[in-house]
Amino acid sequence: MKEPIPNCEICNDDGLCRNNENHPDYDSDFSDYLDCIGYLKSKEKRDYSIEVWNPDKKEWIKTEKSS
Numbered sequence: 001m002k003e004p005i006p007n008c009e010i011c012n013d014d015g016l017c018r019n020n021e022n023h024p025d026y027d028s029d030f031s032d033y034l035d036c037i038g039y040l041k042s043k044e045k046r047d048y049s050i051e052v053w054n055p056d057k058k059e060w061i062k063t064e065k066s067s
């Protein structure tokens, strides 16, 4: 029987977060929440707060954050 992979507490990851000792790239000295943040970003691919969908051009447009 396979042991269940413990989820990263930050992102409730699906086993791919680097902040997880079962990840092949996990490093017990250096892996921490920053790896999790990187994982979340790569997972989301887009930052919806600074990109808006342009239906005319059918592409994502980067916008300046107001304030």
Ligand SMILES: [Zn+2]
Pocket: 008, 009, 010, 011, 012, 013, 017, 018, 019, 035, 036, 037, 039
């Ligand atoms: Zn995580």
